[in-house]
Amino acid sequence: MRLPPMTAAIVLALLSLIAGLLTLRAQDARPAPAPTLRVDGSGFVLDFFFPNLRQGTAGLLRLTGDVQAAQAVFLRQEVPFYRAADGWYGWLVADLDSLAREYPLSLLVLGADGQVRTLETRVLVTSGDYIRQNFVVPSERAYLISPEIERYEYARLSAWMSQTSPVPLWSETGFRAPLDTPLSARFGDFRILNESVQTRHTGSDHGVPVGTPVAAMASGRVVYAGVLDIRGGYVMIDHGWSVFSGYAHLSQVNVRVDDVVQAGQIIGASGNSGRSSGPHLHWEVAVNGEWVDGPSFLSLWLPVR
Numbered sequence: 001m002r003l004p005p006m007t008a009a010i011v012l013a014l015l016s017l018i019a020g021l022l023t024l025r026a027q028d029a030r031p032a033p034a035p036t037l038r039v040d041g042s043g044f045v046l047d048f049f050f051p052n053l054r055q056g057t058a059g060l061l062r063l064t065g066d067v068q069a070a071q072a073v074f075l076r077q078e079v080p081f082y083r084a085a086d087g088w089y090g091w092l093v094a095d096l097d098s099l100a101r102e103y104p105l106s107l108l109v110l111g112a113d114g115q116v117r118t119l120e121t122r123v124l125v126t127s128g129d130y131i132r133q134n135f136v137v138p139s140e141r142a143y144l145i146s147p148e149i150e151r152y153e154y155a156r157l158s159a160w161m162s163q164t165s166p167v168p169l170w171s172e173t174g175f176r177a178p179l180d181t182p183l184s185a186r187f188g189d190f191r192i193l194n195e196s197v198q199t200r201h202t203g204s205d206h207g208v209p210v211g212t213p214v215a216a217m218a219s220g221r222v223v224y225a226g227v228l229d230i231r232g233g234y235v236m237i238d239h240g241w242s243v244f245s246g247y248a249h250l251s252q253v254n255v256r257v258d259d260v261v262q263a264g265q266i267i268g269a270s271g272n273s274g275r276s277s278g279p280h281l282h283w284e285v286a287v288n289g290e291w292v293d294g295p296s297f298l299s300l301w302l303p304v305r
């Protein structure tokens, strides 16, 4: 078929418009930022998506090139890397107890020839400016300030976080806060419980009435739904790639272990259960088994499957 020159021009213009729209859509779904730093290895490239790491935050690394598998060690922790369409991603986490200084990052990369190549670099951890606060646990719950109860509870949480989906379960909408009311207490601060025991605030709080609906931060799979000593009514969700979210002091739990939940799905209602001194929602995010600042995690760019 021969088209008159004018019609052919219009068809071409329309085709290029459609192609442009499709490209825009693809970019919308995956607006990868430029890396803040790129380090060349032997046959591979390591990209950083953060300038430095504040105490209690996570940053994303990407490996591209000749990579069949990879692992890093940072702050004495093993850092797994997960395969995505455009490379291998891993989280670097500065835990709350890390000191503000430079730390070595050691990377092992397995190439197609079966050889393991290494890369040594350094990452700066900066201060989180966390403050000390006194916190009163009501007398009938004061036994819950025991460090042993806290250690036991963390051991259980660690066990639930020891398995994670190797593919990201979050969708293109990523993560959102479980409530849209203002925060009443921020992550990371030192808490002196009843003037005797020091602990850290592992999440963020919203002071809200008992019964306020609580939404899942992102899609994922429920790995715990029940009652804990300190966290009271609690739900923990695996979002894949070693990212977990937790919702504490709930008065009602609407989900069960192994349920697949969607971002924004109501998983329970806020309450005042566990080691709580008033009605509120405590929500927390863990990456590679370490608690990280939830609001700053929500602001991170995340690759999607």
Ligand SMILES: [Zn+2]
Pocket (backbone or CB within 6 Å): 185, 201, 202, 203, 204, 205, 281, 282, 283
């Ligand atoms: Zn809290």
